[in-house]
Amino acid sequence: MENRDQKVITFHSQYAAFLFRKRYGEGCVLRPVPRSLSSSCGTAAFVEGEVSGELLEGAEAMYEKDGDLWRMIWKEQD
Amino acid sequence: MELREKHRLAITGAVIGAISVLLVVLGNPKNMGFCIACFIRDIAGGMHLHTAPIVEYMRPEIIGIILGAFAISVITGDFRPRSGSSPVLRFVIGFFVMIGALVFLGCPLRMVLRLAGGDMNAFVALLGFIAGIGVGCIFLSNGFSLGRANEATRLEGAAFPAATIFVFVMFLAFPSLFLFSESGPGSMHAPVVASLAAGLVVGILAERSRLCMAGGIRDIFLIRDFTLILGFVAIFIAALIGNLLTGSFSLGFADQPVSHDKHLWNFLGMMLVGLGSVMLGGCPLRQLILAGEGSGDSVSAVLGMLFGAAAAHNFSLASSAGTGPGTNGKAAVIVGLIVLIAIASLVTVKERRKYGRD
Numbered sequence: 001m002e003n004r005d006q007k008v009i010t011f012h013s014q015y016a017a018f019l020f021r022k023r024y025g026e027g028c029v030l031r032p033v034p035r036s037l038s039s040s041c042g043t044a045a046f047v048e049g050e051v052s053g054e055l056l057e058g059a060e061a062m063y064e065k066d067g068d069l070w071r072m073i074w075k076e077q078d
Numbered sequence: 079m080e081l082r083e084k085h086r087l088a089i090t091g092a093v094i095g096a097i098s099v100l101l102v103v104l105g106n107p108k109n110m111g112f113c114i115a116c117f118i119r120d121i122a123g124g125m126h127l128h129t130a131p132i133v134e135y136m137r138p139e140i141i142g143i144i145l146g147a148f149a150i151s152v153i154t155g156d157f158r159p160r161s162g163s164s165p166v167l168r169f170v171i172g173f174f175v176m177i178g179a180l181v182f183l184g185c186p187l188r189m190v191l192r193l194a195g196g197d198m199n200a201f202v203a204l205l206g207f208i209a210g211i212g213v214g215c216i217f218l219s220n221g222f223s224l225g226r227a228n229e230a231t232r233l234e235g236a237a238f239p240a241a242t243i244f245v246f247v248m249f250l251a252f253p254s255l256f257l258f259s260e261s262g263p264g265s266m267h268a269p270v271v272a273s274l275a276a277g278l279v280v281g282i283l284a285e286r287s288r289l290c291m292a293g294g295i296r297d298i299f300l301i302r303d304f305t306l307i308l309g310f311v312a313i314f315i316a317a318l319i320g321n322l323l324t325g326s327f328s329l330g331f332a333d334q335p336v337s338h339d340k341h342l343w344n345f346l347g348m349m350l351v352g353l354g355s356v357m358l359g360g361c362p363l364r365q366l367i368l369a370g371e372g373s374g375d376s377v378s379a380v381l382g383m384l385f386g387a388a389a390a391h392n393f394s395l396a397s398s399a400g401t402g403p404g405t406n407g408k409a410a411v412i413v414g415l416i417v418l419i420a421i422a423s424l425v426t427v428k429e430r431r432k433y434g435r436d
Contacts, residue, residue, distance in 0.1 A: 012223070013221075013223035013429075014218045014219065014223070014300065015220070015221045015222070015223060016433075018219055019433065030300075030301040030303075031301060032083075032288075032297060032301075032303060032305050035086075035286075035287075035288060039156040039285065039288060040288075041288045041290055041293045041359075041364070042359075043297075043300065043301055057433075058433070
């Protein structure tokens with residue numbers, strides 16, 4: 001599933017991840033947060049399409065694949 | 079990348095399983111190379127928090143785990159002090175996790191080590207652990223969350239590892255300040271250097287791999303992901319091989335080391351541990367690792383476990399090897415399940431209101 005267009009969204013809670021998957025629909029897979037992004041063992045959403053802002057309620061940050069790394073492209077404002 | 083994470087977990091699990099067998103060879107009680115709950119209980123005794131004479135010793139393994147996680151997280155940048163995610167609730171949950179573990183006589187890690195030693199009572203406990211995680215997952219998928227943690231100062235994050243170092247230095251310099259069992263499980267231990275080194279290795283590896291005895295089963299329930307469970311499986315296989323090689327494997331329910339065969343209470347005790355671990359976001363081992371990474375909330379959970387261990391022996395809540403729990407212990411497990419389900423229900427209702435959904 002990993003390719004250059006892939007995005008990962010991390011969340012503050014499991015429930016927020018479930019809500020995101022429900023709203024996003026097809027093309028969203030929930031998996032453990034990549035170790036390179038966090039030492040937490042929470043759940044992240046992996047998507048390959050665009051992600052509109054209103055879907056990101058409860059999200060912590062969004063990353064885009066950049067070579068072998070994940071580059072942050074959005075972060076929740078405090 | 080995913081493959082690398084799986085390799086890391088499998089290697090971590092295999093090393094922990096092998097170290098656990100080695101520590102038994104070096105002197106730790108059978109099937110107790112590592113047990114987070116038992117060792118925190120021994121530390122509670124060593125620090126005069128309870129006076130059960132057979133379970134008093136300042137286990138260097140626990141100190142090593144915290145300091146190993148602290149050191150590697152500072153080096154790799156994972157040290158991110160934070161706190162404020164319902165610390166008092168985490169203390170209460172940690173308290174009852176310890177009660178459940180001491181009614182079964184082991185944390186989830188020792189449950190796997192007991193299984194690898196042929197102790198079938200641990201299989202009954204595993205079913206309870208899975209059931210508890212299942213109940214916890216129902217709450218998680220319906221909105222349960224203990225809330226966000228806020229960033230804290232580096233001083234705040236380093237305070238617990240520093241306190242751990244202070245206690246350990248005092249233990250080495252002034253051992254007469256602490257209590258030492260002369261018989262029973264507390265009197266059986268590997269040399270201090272070996273125990274500390276083992277703890278450091280486990281702390282480092284568990285921090286890097288995010289090993290969690292509850293997280294693997296939780297992820298299977300919630301997202302059908304089998305990554306985290308690899309560590310759990312690898313510990314079992316490595317310890318099983320080690321036990322077979324050292325002649326420590328004995329299949330059955332009766333006469334297992336530091337255990338009892340009261341099936342209902344093995345099941346319910348670990349159900350309480352499973353539910354509490356999901357609510358805390360990780361098993362007792364994981365709480366130590368997170369405390370080393372600077373999580374004040376996990377320090378609250380660890381202190382809750384320490385307090386729970388003291389209460390378990392001061393109020394006769396812990397099981398006795400061979401005979402199982404008494405009336406107080408049985409009542410404490412039931413109360414614990416009621417309290418944790420009540421907390422989970424109240425928090426879940428509140429969180430769902432926050433998201434504006436039924």
